[in-house]
Amino acid sequence: MKNSERDFDRDLSTPSSGSGCGPGWDALLQMLRDMRDGSDDGDDAIYVALVPNQANSAYLGCGGGGPYAAALSGLGTTFAQEVGHALGRMHAPSGGAVNTDPTYPDYLGSPDGGIGEFGFNTSTSDVHDPATTYDFMGGDRPRWVSPYTFINLKEAMVEQFRAINISLVAAPLPHETLHLRFRIHRGGQVELRPSFHLRTTRRLDRRRMSGVACELLDEAGNVLAFHRCHVLSLDQDPDGPFVDYSESMPWLDGATSIRFIARHQILHTHNIESGPPVLDANRSELSYGREPIELAWNAHRHDEQETTSGLTYMLRHSVDNGKTWRVVAAGLTKPSYTLNPRDLRGGENCCLQISASSGIRTTSIQGHSFTAPQSPRKAYILSPDQESTFRSGSPVLLRGGAVCADFGLAEMGDTVWTSSRDGRLGRGFQLVTQ
Numbered sequence: 012m013k014n015s016e017r018d019f020d021r022d023l024s025t026p027s028s029g030s031g032c033g034p035g036w037d038a039l040l041q042m043l044r045d046m047r048d049g050s051d052d053g054d055d056a057i058y059v060a061l062v063p064n065q066a067n068s069a070y071l072g073c074g075g076g077g078p079y080a081a082a083l084s085g086l087g088t089t090f091a092q093e094v095g096h097a098l099g100r101m102h103a104p105s106g107g108a109v110n111t112d113p114t115y116p117d118y119l120g121s122p123d124g125g126i127g128e129f130g131f132n133t134s135t136s137d138v139h140d141p142a143t144t145y146d147f148m149g150g151d152r153p154r155w156v157s158p159y160t161f162i163n164l165k166e167a168m169v170e171q172f173r174a175i176n177i178s179l180v181a182a183p184l185p186h187e188t189l190h191l192r193f194r195i196h197r198g199g200q201v202e203l204r205p206s207f208h209l210r211t212t213r214r215l216d217r218r219r220m221s222g223v224a225c226e227l228l229d230e231a232g233n234v235l236a237f238h239r240c241h242v243l244s245l246d247q248d249p250d251g252p253f254v255d256y257s258e259s260m261p262w263l264d265g266a267t268s269i270r271f272i273a274r275h276q277i278l279h280t281h282n283i284e285s286g287p288p289v290l291d292a293n294r295s296e297l298s299y300g301r302e303p304i305e306l307a308w309n310a311h312r313h314d315e316q317e318t319t320s321g322l323t324y325m326l327r328h329s330v331d332n333g334k335t336w337r338v339v340a341a342g343l344t345k346p347s348y349t350l351n352p353r354d355l356r357g358g359e360n361c362c363l364q365i366s367a368s369s370g371i372r373t374t375s376i377q378g379h380s381f382t383a384p385q386s387p388r389k390a391y392i393l394s395p396d397q398e399s400t401f402r403s404g405s406p407v408l409l410r411g412g413a414v415c416a417d418f419g420l421a422e423m424g425d426t427v428w429t430s431s432r433d434g435r436l437g438r439g440f441q442l443v444t445q
Contacts, residue, residue, distance in 0.1 A: 016351070016353075016354075017042075017060075017340070019039060019042070019060075019062075021034070021035040021038045021039065022034070022035045022067075023035035023036055023039070023062070023066055023067065023068040023069065023070075024067045024068055024069050025069060026069040026070075027069075027246075028251075028252055030246075030247045030248050030251030030252060030253055030254060030255070031073075031244060031246055031247050031251075031255065032070050032073035032244075032246050033069050033070065035068075035069075036068075036069075036070055036072075036073040036081065037073070037255065038342075039060055039062075039073075039081050040073060040074070040076070040079050040081060040244070041192065041204075041257065041342065042060075042341055042342050043058040043059075043060060043079040043081065044058075044076075044077065044079055044190075044257050045190070045207075045325065045338065045341035045342055046058060046338040046341050047077075047078070047079070047338075048188075048190045048211065048259055049190070049207075049209055049211060049325055049327060049336065049338040049341060049366075050211075050327075050336060050337045050338045051211060051212050051335035051336055051337070052337065056078065057078040057079070057080070057094070057097055057098075058078060058079050058080075059079070059080045059081065059082075059090075059093075059094065059097075060080075060081035060082075061081075061082065061083075061084040061090075061393070062081060062082065062083050062084065063083075063084060064083040064084050064085050064086070064396065065396075066083065068083060071083050071086055071089040072086065072089045072090060072092070072093040073093060073244075073246060074092070074093030074094065074095075074096035074097050074244075075093075075096030075097060075099075075243075075244045075245045075246060076096075076218065076241075076242065076243035076244035076245070076247075076257065077097070077216070077218055077243075077257075078097045078098075079097055080093035080094045080096065080097040081093060084393050084394070085393050085394035085395075085396070085410065087410070088147040088152075088154040091147050091156075092147050092148055095147070095148050095160070095164060096244075096245055096246075098164060098167040098168065099167055099217065099218075100112070100148055100160065100163060100164065100167070101148070101245055102148055102149060102150070102245070103115050103124040103145065103146040103147075103148040103149030103157070103160070104123045104124045104149065105122065105123055105124025105125075105145045105146070105149030105150055105151040106124070106145070106149050106150020106151035106152075107150055108124075108149050108150045109246075109248065110245045110246070111149075112148075115146075115159060116157075116159050118141065118157070120141060120142055121141045121142060121144075122142075122143075122145065122151070124145050124146050124148075124149035124150075124151060125141055125142075125144065125145055125146065125157070126139060126141050126144050126145065126146055126155050126156065126157040126158075127141055127157050127158060127159070128141050128157075128158060129141060130144065130155040130156065132155075134408070134439075134441050134442060134443055135406065135408065135443050139153065139155040146159070146160050147160070148160050186210065186211075186212075186261065187208055187209070187210050187261070187262045187263075187264075188208060188209060188210070188211050188259050188260070188261065188262055189206065189207075189208040189227075189259070189260050189261070189262035189371070190206060190207055190208065190209070190211075190257075190258075190259050191206045191225065191256075191257075191258045191259070191260065191269070191371075192204035192205060192206050192255075192256070192257050192258075193206075193225075193255075193256050193271070194253050194254070194255050194256070195223065195253065195254050195256070195271070195273065195278065196252065196253045197250075197251070197252050197253065199273070199278050199279075200278075200279070201271045201278050201279035201281065202253075203269075203281055203370060203371075204255075205323040205342070205368060205370065206368065206370065206371050207323070207325065207366060207368040207371075207373045208262040208371065208372070208373050209325075209366060209373060209375070211336070212335075216241060216259070218241035218242055218243075219241060219242045220239055220240075220241060220242070221239075221240050221241055221242050221256070222273055222274045223239075223240040223256060223271070223272065223273050224237065224238060224239050224240060224271075224272045224273075225237075225238050225240060225258070225260070225269055225270065225271050225272065226238070226269070226270040226272070227260075227261075227262075227263055227266040227268075227269060228266065228267065228268045228269070228270055228280070229265045229266065229267060230265075230267045235263045235265060235266055236260060236261050236263060236266075238258060238260040240256050240258050241256075241258065243255050243256055243257055266283060267282065267283055268280050268281060268282050268283055269281045269283065269371070283370075283371045283372065284312070284313060284314075284369050284370055284371060284372045285313060285314065286313030286314070286372065287313060287369065287372040287373060287374040288310055288311065288312050288313055288322055288367045288368070288369040288372065288373075288374050289310060289311050289312075289313065289374070290308065290309075290310045290365065290366075290367045290374040290375070290376055291308060291309040291310070291376075292307075292308035292309070292365055292376045292378075293308075294376065294377070294378045294379050295378070295379055296378070297362070297363040297364075297365065297376075297377075297378025297379070298363070298378060298379065298381045299352060299355065299361065299381050299382070299383040300350075300352060301352060302352070303349050303350060303351045303352070304349070304350050305347060305348075305349055305350075306326070306347060306348050306349075306350055306363075306365075307346060307347040308324075308346050308347070308365055308367075308376070309346060310322055310324070310346055310367045310374075312369050313369065313372070321369060321370065322344075322346075322367050322368065322369055323342060323343060323344060323367075323368050324340075324343040324344075324345075324346065324348075324365060324366065324367050324368075325338060325340065325341045325342075325343065325365070325366045325368075326338070326339045326340045326341075326343070326348055326350070326363065326364070326365055326366075327339060327363070327364045327366070328354075328355050328356070328361065328362075328363055328364075329360075329361065329362050329363075329364070330356050330357070330358035330360060330361050331358075331360055332360045332362060332380055333362055333364065333377055336364065337356070339354050339355070339363075350363075352383070352386070353386055353389070353415070353416065354416060355383055355386075355416060356383075356385070356416045356417050357383045357384045357385030357386065357417055358382070358383060358385075359382045360380055361380065361381050361382065361383045362377055362378050362379065362380050362381065363377070363378045364376065364377045364378070365378075385417040385418075386415050386416060386417055387415060387418075388413040388414055388415040388418055388421055389413060389414065389415055390411065390412070390413040391411055391412060391413070391414070392409070392410070392411040393410040393411050393412075394408065394409070394410045394411075395407065395408070395409070404445055405445065406443050406444070406445055407443065407444050407445065408441065408442075408443055409428055409436070409441060409442050409443070409444060410440065410441045411426070411428075411440065411441075412426055412440050413425075413426060423438065423439050423440055424438055424439075425438075426438060426439060426440055428442060428444075430444075
């Protein structure tokens with residue numbers, strides 16, 4: 012597990028128009044997809060975003076369509092549900108949830124979507140009655156976990172990491188990969204979203220197949236590559252006003268257009284830009300600083316001389332002179348970025364890379380090698396927040412941990428809670444005190 016803080020300026024308060032979790036949450040999940048797709052972290056990486064719980068938001072969280080999840084911080088069961096979606100679990104049938112699991116069991120003595128047996132929280136010593144408690148993959152409260160969800164999540168994780176171990180034996184090499192984003196409207200119109208192609212390690216895609224496919228075509232109209240698309244998110248209504256897709260497929264330099272197909276019908280053929288964008292940056296300035304530094308570069312489209320409209324950028328970091336990469340920032344629309352050194356891993360062979368996309372075609376510039384120190388872990392308290400108040404003697408649930416880019420998440424036994432009044436309180440990612 013790695014950690015970094017990111018600025019995100021989209022509005023999370025706009026509700027969904029019938030598909031997805033609303034434009035703000037959808038954009039946040041897309042940023043996570045871009046960060047994972049542009050990184051060589053391996054198939055075990057699940058990218059999550061914890062949003063400050065003071066944020067004005069229409070929803071508590073959103074997740075799925077691959078190993079991505081986001082939620083307001085401090086909401087344990089909500090975050091658990093979004094991670095469940097990231098592992099392929101559907102909603103439990105409670106609280107008006109859509110896209111529910113048709114095989115969820117009907118437990119005797121429990122309501123629809125109930126947990127089916129007594130549950131016990133070892134941190135708080137709370138007992139959860141199956142007659143009144145619901146599975147956290149549903150919408151009703153109070154929530155705990157059912158045997159059905161527990162077993163299926165366990166099997167999903169075992170299967171994922173088993174497949175990862177098999178893929179590591181094969182040691183796949185990086186290939187030029189097109190990370191294609193598009194939207195299909197109800198009337199069949201196809202809208203291309205900002206996409207890019209980079210040399211990245213291709214991953215196993217365990218999402219469900221959809222009825223949509225796309226093809227790379229050469230100038231003569233010959234098919235260079237065919238790709239079946241996947242269901243992006245369980246929160247998307249297939250009968251809604253639009254459905255989004257996010258795909259990774261082989262990129263071939265001879266491609267001049269992309270054809271989109273749904274149920275054997277050609278929806279649209281998109282002409283790829285004739286050339287990649289022009290990107291200019293001072294390689295020596297793509298380096299490390301002990302304090303946050305402002306990176307800037309110049310770029311314009313292949314067929315234009317000055318305007319930067321329609322370009323998106325990605326910043327990546329490597330600790331092995333570009334053999335493998337990790338995304339620092341994605342979806343940038345301005346040719347600049349304030350780089351915090353805490354976002355970088357340390358090493359003697361570090362370098363930065365800027366990539367510019369004009370829709371599909373992508374240009375990258377790699378900076379000079381530099382040395383950066385490793386950073387210590389930083390502690391984060393997820394709950395309670397600083398404004399919380401409690402009566403004397405009442406129980407207080409503490410949640411938190413310590414992470415950094417170099418060493419990841421601290422072990423549970425190394426996470427120590429202390430109080431300025433009472434001294435040491437205990438160890439662990441969560442504990443109850445008074």
